[in-house]
Amino acid sequence: MIRRIVFSGALLSLLSLPLHAASRSNVLFIMADDLRPELGCYGSVAVTPNLDALARRGVLFRRAYCQQAVCNPSRSSMLTGLRPGTLGLHVNGTHFRELKPDVITLPLWMKEHGYTTRCVGKIFHNWHTKERGDPRSWTAPEFLHYANHGDDIPQVSGTLPPNLSTLSSNLRKYGKVPMCECREVPDEAYYDGRVAAEAVRVLGEVKDRPFFLAVGFWKPHAPFNAPKKYWDMYERDKLPTLNPERPVAAPEIAFHQSTEILGPQENQKQPTSAQAAEMRHGYFAGISYMDAQVGKVTSALEKHGLLDSTMIVFWGDHGYHIGEHGLWAKTSNFELDARVPLIIAPPQAKHAGSKTDALVEMIDLFPTITALCGVPDAPGLEGVSLMPVLDDPQAKVKNAAFTQHPRPAYPDRTQRGRPEAMGVSVRTATLRYTEWRNFDTGAVLARELYDHTGDNAELFNVIDHPEDAAALESARRLLHDQFPLKP
Template identity: 65%
Template sequence: MPRTFFALVALACLIPLSTFAASAKPNVLFIMADDYRPELASYGSSAITPNLNRLAARSLQFDRAYCQQAVCNPSRSSMLTGLRPDTLGLWNNGTHFRELKPDVMTLPLWFKQHGYETRCSGKIFHNWHTKEKGDARSWSAPEFLFYANHGDDKPQVKGELPPDTAKAPKCECRDVPDDAYYDGRVAAEAIRVMSEVKDKPLFLAVGFWKPHAPFNAPKKYWDLYQRDKLPPLNAARPTGAPEIAFHDSREILGTGDKRVTLTPGDEAEMRHGYFANISYLDAQLGKVLDALDASGMGEKSIIVFAGDHGYHLGEHGLWAKTSNFEFDARVPLMISAPGMSSAGKKTESLTELVDLFPTLVELCGLPPVEGLEGTSLTPILKDPLAQLKAAAYTQHPRPAYYDREPEKRPKAMGVSVRTPSVRYTEWRDWTTGRTIARELYDAVTDPNELTNAIDSPRLASEQVQAEAALRRQWRPKSSVDQ
C-alpha cells in the first residue's frame, strides 16, 4: 500500500493537532536530560520525580524508545539532524557533525527557517571536545550555558562555601541553592526566554546537564533518599557475553595511574548521588513547567522530554555508558501535544530518537524535510497500540572512545537491534567487516540481560527475525564503507 495512504491516515487521526498547527503554530518546549535511565522517569519508580510525573500525566510515555549510539555527541547529532550515525559518519565525541556535513539541516534550524524564534538554554548539541561550539546557525540568539565541561560544574555561592560531606569519587554534597550549579541557571534562563519572546512562535530547547556525573546535587536532594533503601546493585556480568561487549568505565573510574577502585560504600554513595541528581533535575523541570503554564502557553505548546542515552550504575560491572546493552540504549521519552487523546498513557511501540525530527515537523504543520531517516510518531500519539517499526537500532565502536586513541579510528563496531522480544548484537571488525562476536538477550524473560542466549533453540525464531532486521539496517561490511 502506498506510503502516502499511511500519511493521510495518520493526519486524519490527528485532526485536533493538525488543525491547531494550521491555524496558529504551537510553541515547542524541547527538554533534554543527560545520562538518564528511563525506568527512573516512570511514575512509581524509586526516584522522587513529582514534576516528571505531572508531565507524564499530560504526555504519552514511550517505554521502548532507543538512542542510536550511547554517548553524547553521536546520539545528539543523530537526533537533531534526523540522520543515523553511519549516515553522518560520526561515532565519537571529538568530531562536530558540521566538519563532516557542513550544510546538514538541524531540527531547530528548520523551525527557525519557518518562522520560529529558536532558543537554547543548556546542553542540547554536544558540549565539549569539538572545534565548533554548539551550532550557532540553529538559533535565533546566542546559546546559553551550552558548551562546558561537566567536571567544571562547581558550586557558585555568595559568601563562604558550605562543607562537602560526600566521600566517594565523583560525589559532592553541599547545602547550596539550586542555582549554584548549571541546571538551576539553565532553568532560570529558560524562564526568562519564555517571558521575553512574545511576537513569534517559540521553539525553546532546554538542556539539563543532569543526572550526568559528577553526583553533586544540592544537599536537600540527597536528603530525599535513604541510601540503604535504594535498589540494590547486581553487578553480575551476563554469562556467555563476549569481552568486547564491555568497556573500562573510564568516564567514572579513570585510566592509568588515576584509575580508582570502588569500595561497596563508594558504589552505594555514587548510586545515591545519581538519584539526588535526578531529583535536582526534576525540581528545575518543575520551575520551567510552572512558568510555561503561568504564561498561558501550556495548553498551546508541544512538550518533549527526552534523554540522550541510558546509563549503567555498576550493573554488568559497568559505570556510565558506551555499550549496546539495554541499560545504555534505552532512553526516557515523553511527548505532549495539544488535543491528543493519549495523555497520561504509555506505549510499548518501538521508537528511536531519530524519529523526533519528523514528528515535530508534522505536529507543527511545517513542510517535510527531505532525507530524514526517522519516522513520525504522530500515529502512536493517536493510538498507543500502533506499531510503526519492527526494530530499533543502536551501535557503538570499540574502543568506546576511539577519538582518544592514536589511530583516530575504531577497531570494531557493535551493531545492535532491539525487536519486541529480543536484543541481538553483532560485533564486526572495522577493517574486514567480519563478525567477531554475537549476543542475544531475551527481553521478555531476561530484561536485565544476564544471559547471552545466542543460538538458543528456544529463541531460534526470534533470532532469525532479529538477524534479518539487523541486516536491513547494516550490510555485513557497512561500517568500513564510510
C-alpha cells in the same frame, strides 16, 4: 481537504492533520544528560513529581532507544534525523558540521519555517573547539551550552558550605570537582539551576511569537553534585540493590573500562561497595534535582498561559550504568545504555496519561515534531513520524530499534584514531541481538542474544541456545538489512 496557511512567508499544505496538529504549536524541547528511564512514571523509586505530571499530560514511550550511547553521536543523530553511520560520526570530539557542513538540524528547520528558536543549556554537545554548539540553528546566542561537567563548581555568595559527602575524598575527582558533592547550596549554585532560571527568562521574552525553546539540563551526568536537599530525598540503604554481575557468556568486547568514572585503566581502583552506593545515591539525587528544574520551566509556561498551545517533548540522550554489569557510565549496546526516557505531550493530547510499548528511535523525533507543528517534512530524514502512536498508543510504526557503538569506546582518543570494531544491535519486541564486527573488514567477531520476554533479560547471553530460533533469524535479518555485512 487541503488547507493552505500563509505563515512567515512559507506556504504550507496541511493534509488531513489530526486536531492537535491542525494549528502551529510552540515547542518546549527538554533534554536530560545521561538519564536512563529512572523516573517515577517509569516505575522507578526516583522522586520526579514534575516529569510524572508531564507524563500524565502526554504519552510515555516505554521502548524508546538512542542510536549510540554517548553524547555527541546521540544528540547529533537525533537533531539531524540521521543515524550515526550516515553522519559518519561515532565520537565526542568531532562536530557534525565538519563531516556534513550543510546538514539541516531540527531547530534550523523550525527557524526556516517561522519559529523563534532558542537554546538554553546543553543541546548539541558541549564543544571544546571554536565551533561551539550550532549558531546557525538559533535566532539568538546559546546560553551555557559550552562548558564542561568537570567545571561545575558551586557558585555561592559568602562562604561555601562544606561537602558532606562522606566518601568523596577516596574517589578520583571529576575534572576540577569531587566525584560526589553534597552541599547545602541553592539550585542556582550549579549549572542546571542557572539553566532553569534562564529558560524561565527566555520564555517571557518569546511568549508572544511561535517558539522552539530547547532546554538542555546537564544532570544526572557525573559529577554527582546535586544540592543537599535532593540527596535528602533518598535513604541510601533503601535504593535498589546493585547487581554487578556480568551477563553469563557475554563476549569481552561487549564491555568497556568505565574510564569516565573510574579513570584510566592503568590507574583504576574499583570502588568499594560503600563508594558505589554513594555514587548511585548521587545519581538519583541528580535526577530529582533535574526534575525540579523541569518543574520551574513548565510552571513558567503555565504562568504565561501557554500550556494549551505548547507541545512539550522530554527525552534523555542515552541510558547509563551505575555499577550494573560491572560498568559505570555509558558506551555499550546493553539495554541500560540504549533505552531512554521519552515523553511527548502535544497540546490537548488525545490520549493524555497513556503509555505505549511501540518501538521507537530518537531519529523519529525530528519528523514527529514537525508533523505536530504543521511544518513540512525536512528532506532526507531517516526516522518516521510517531503521529500514529500519539493517535493510538497501541499502534506501532516500526519492527525494531537500532543502536551501535564502537570499540574502543572512545576511538578518537587512541593512536589509531578510529574504531577497531563496531557493535551493531537490534531491539525487537522480544529480544536484543548484537553483532560485533571488525571495523575494516566487517568480519563478525562475536554475537549476543538476550531474551526480553522474561525477567533478568540481560544476565544471560543465549546466542548458543536460543529458545526461539525463528525470532532470532528475524532479528538477524532486520540487523543485516540496516547494517549490511561487507561482501
